Amino acid sequence: MNSTARRTAALALTAVLVLAGCGKSSSKQAAATPTPSGVKTVRAGLNDPKDQNIAVLQFLPAATTVAVGEKLEWKFTGPEPHTVTFFPPGQNPPSPDKADPLFAPTPATGPYDGSTMVNSGLLPFGAPAAPFELSFAKAGAYTYHCVIHPQMVGTVNVVAAGGATDTAAAITTRGDTELAGFLTEGRAAKAQLVGAAPKQVKASDGSTTWTVEMGTSTPHTDVLAFGQLPDIKRGDKVTFVNNSTAPHTASFGGSKVPTNPTDPNATKAIPGKSPQALNASDFINTGLVPPNAPPGAGPPEAVRSFTFSVPNAGSYSYVCVFHVTSGMGGVIKAA
Ligand SMILES: [Cu+2]
Structure with a gap:
């Protein structure tokens, strides 16, 4: 088996395991969402699928609600790279021209409680990027940033286990709605730039x-x-x-x-x-x-x-x- 085949097999296996672990309610949800596993996925920016010159610099959606212990992932489609970076209280993102030290990842060591920095690193960077995953140890509102795009700020609202959360499908749908407005904005600016x-x-x-x-x-x-x-x-x-x-x-x-x-x-x-x-x-x-x-x-x-x-x-x-x-x-x- 070459490495691509091995990776594909490993991914398929992961999908099966995730599905198996999702319990009864997941089968209905899985049918409604583009992510077959039902994984809750936020998109960390993306380039316009119809025009790669247009980079959307927002987390899609900007705000997400999950429960304590639940896994959330961020997808880096690129090609414009981004980070998903959580800072501890009192620490602000550096200015983008001083962000180089944060291009390397600082992964979480367990469920995140907000007291430390966790950082995906700059992705994608020369190769397709795996999603960045995080779960949360306690309820609260967690703000995160892309360190090279100051306008990219997201929030994860974490509620107690059993509380009302976003479904995977709701996260995708809300992200799509926000994206549509940003694409309109970017396409108009591109038309003006190349038309002038x-x-x-x-x-x-x-x-x-x-x-x-x-x-x-x-x-x-x-x-x-x-x-x-x-x-x-x-x-x-x-x-x-x-x-x-x-x-x-x-x-x-x-x-x-x-x-x-x-x-x-x-x-x-x-x-x-x-x-x-x-x-x-x-x-x-x-x-x-x-x-x-x-x-x-x-x-x-x-x-x-x-x-x-x-x-x-x-x-x-x-x-x-x-x-x-x-x-x-x-x-x-x-x-
Ligand atoms: Cu440039």
Whole structure:
């Protein structure tokens, strides 16, 4: 048996065991829910199934009610990664740019009582992620966070065993209802981003400086796509500007671009700070272009911008190293 077959067999076995352990009431519930085992599942964000550029940055649903001792799981569909992180009283999430130490998991050692930190780690991260599971030792309201997306805050309301809880199906249905609104919001923002003609400024030498937007954000989504850029002329310039609330890069060089966003070269301006000239062969990187975050109160636009001159005709492909898995990339075509 290869490892995939072994894993599939193990999963099937788990499903059988879970079903067997669920008791009488579960058979009716199982028929009504998309999760055959009846496991109560919260979705930790997800990308629009119709457009992977749109990342929904919310727990779906935001609030869930379970009983003491009952298992709840969080599913990481991605590709945009998230964390499920519970902090003890008095400890707040770090700012997203200081969250790296929390990319590694801190699993629970037993039913969670709220007195410690438990953390899924950043998932998915280079491979499909297993769900994060947790049960609770005592009744109460437990708040949790995604440490890289400050707008992602969820609540688990834990009631005494035997109290009224959400069914698995109710959790899914409520998540779907919330999701529908967020998708509408994200799709409208994407249409606006890619539909807008880019700002262009003509210089006295006849060249043009074009502005390319690095993504855009709404209260519940990130649009992980670059703004539109028509074909330009050699001698023109392109200024990338980040008006979104997520960090981005524009990284040129194809296979030379680091694939791991925690690679130090991913976040560094290479070969140096703005402005730089593009060429067809080197790894050339804006490095991390900071977001306009908190929304509208980020650093000045000059700090959130990076300009390239394009001295030669050609086709220059680029990606955002943080969001390449969500399809964030583009091309500068100069004639
Ligand atoms: Cu990005």
